[in-house]
Amino acid sequence: MSWTGVLAVSIIAYLTKLSGMLVPQRILNKPYFSQLALLLPTALLAALTAVQVFGDNKQLVLDARLAGLLAGAIAYKLKATFIVIVITAAITAALLRLFLGFN
Numbered sequence: 001m002s003w004t005g006v007l008a009v010s011i012i013a014y015l016t017k018l019s020g021m022l023v024p025q026r027i028l029n030k031p032y033f034s035q036l037a038l039l040l041p042t043a044l045l046a047a048l049t050a051v052q053v054f055g056d057n058k059q060l061v062l063d064a065r066l067a068g069l070l071a072g073a074i075a076y077k078l079k080a081t082f083i084v085i086v087i088t089a090a091i092t093a094a095l096l097r098l099f100l101g102f103n
Contacts, residue, residue, distance in 0.1 A: 064102040068093030 027033065053065045072089035080088070096102045 064093040064096040064100075067096050067102075 049069070053069050054060055054062070056063075068089035071092035072085045075085045075088040
């Protein structure tokens with residue numbers, strides 16, 4: 001990426017944040033936007049997780065990452081701490097790749 005691209009993206013990001021600060025308070029106080037602000041981060045995180053687990057070079061793949069996600073979900077269901085969930089998922093994926101040759 002060239003410096004022109006980096007500067008252009010930086011300016012766009014700054015203007016986006018600035019436009020958010022210019023929204024009138026009366027609009028932000030509406031219940032619809034309060035609900036949206038609560039739900040949007042969860043939806044974005046779920047979308048990012050789905051893309052990282054199931055996507056690879058414009059293809060749908062099912063590999064060790066899916067097993068790691070499922071192991072992490074089980075650890076979450078068992079009320080493990082965040083770091084334990086992450087380590088469980090990483091170890092599961094690593095062991096499947098090591099012993100079964102999954103990508």
